Structure formats: structure tokens, C-alpha cells
Amino acid sequence: MGSGAQSKLSEASAAEVASAYGELPSEAQKSLQEALKLLKAKTSGTLTCRSKLSGEVMATLDSSQTWTYKEMAAALREKLPETKTQVIKFFIGEEAIDEYRALSDMGFANGSGEVQCAISQFDFGTKMTLEEAQPILEDITEKLNGLSKAMIMEIKALKSPPHGIILVGEAVACLLQAPRASWHDLLKMFGAKDFMEQLVTFNKDEVPMESLVELQWYLNHPLLDIDRLNRVSAGAVCMMHWARGMSMYAMLKNRVS
Incomplete structure (x- = not known):
């Protein structure tokens, strides 16, 4: 070609x-x-996940050399549904993996190899008073007011979106529990007649634990830094503020004593 x-x-x-x-x-x-x-055969392999605590094999995954933590965790949660609301950490030897590097960049030819896994409960952070939380909640509300239909139209018009915009869409879909396997899935979500209404009326008091756990990978992604997104798309920035806001609200709700 x-x-x-x-x-x-x-x-x-x-x-x-x-x-x-x-x-x-x-x-x-x-x-x-x-x-x-043939191409898939060259880039796919088998990833063994072994418990860091017991040393036992937890699961064997059909993997790919392009996988990052996101795909590894999703595949493991598919095999072990009980981990869907827990934090999964992967290690190579004693070192925790870089969650944003592909397996091939960490020396896993065709995605094949072995990693160690540690499973823990999700940590909402230290307790705080409602008085301490109030300014943060007000800041979240203020940042959510900037999203408009015009910004969504701007994103929908992109034929070849930057990877950061795709990731923002996935973060939003994670909270809305919408399909996010491809840009086509995300366009369907953006194109829904009630998409804006879904964001505005989203029940932030009952964010599914599974969504909150998965969302953390997106919130810490270097491509989703707000200053960096500002150079790409105003709509993406507003949607990222929404995703961060929903996560932060859920976290605060569980921290307020």
C-alpha cells in the first residue's frame, strides 16, 4: 500500500x-x-496474570502488543468479574507498570509474557467535612456550565479526531455506561438526541462503582491534561470537566463525614 x-x-x-x-x-x-x-497473529499473544500475594495464576488473557493498562484491566475484569469494583495494579518484577505504555514498549513481544497483579479496595481518600467540600462542589458546578450543543457538533464533525478527543469520549461513555469500543460508537453517543440531557441530568449521587474505578485511568492520562486539551478542542475540555466533576463529586460524597 x-x-x-x-x-x-x-x-x-x-x-x-x-x-x-x-x-x-x-x-x-x-x-x-x-x-x-495474519496481522493480528503478528501482534497478538498470551498474557499470564499471577497474583503478587499468593503466586498463583489468576488468569491467562489473549493479549495484544498494543495493550496498555486499560485493556489489560478490562480483560482481567472480564475473566474475574469480582474485580470490577476493585483497583488492579500490574507489576513486572517489583516495579509497577507505566499504565500508559503499550506492552510492546515494556518488552512483551506480541504482547506475550507474565505480569504480577495486586488487587485492592478503591480508596476514596481521607475524610473531610461538608464545609471543606462545599467550595470544591461549587467549582465543579461552575465548570459544568460551559458545555454547549455547538461544541458537541464541533467534535462530531471530526473525521480523524486526535487521540485525546477519543479518550475524552471514552471517559464520558464510561460514566454513561455507553459502548466505547470505537470512534463510531462514540459518534453514536454524541449524536443521540438526548445526549446533552444525559449529561445535565446525570445522577451524580449514584455513580456506579465500576465506572468510577475505570474512570481513574482516564483522569490521570497525560493526553487529558486540561491545558493540553485546551489546544485541541473547547468541547473536549468541557466534557473532560464534566467527567472529572462527576468523579470528584462521587469521591467527595464518600469522604464527607
């Missing part, structure tokens, strides 16, 4: 790629499927 074709492909949306695939002759579709299978 030439560089021009690669450039066009990288700029195409999921819907455009699916449409182009459907227009291919059956033989071409078959050849493409075989090529994708």
Missing part, C-alpha cells in the same frame, strides 16, 4: 471504511480478511 493510500485510510472514519469494505468484490474481501488475520 502506497503512502498516499495509507494517508487516505488513516483519515477515513469507521463508517467510511465499513462502506468501502462492503463495496469490494467478494474475493477482495476474502483476501483482506486473511491479511488482517
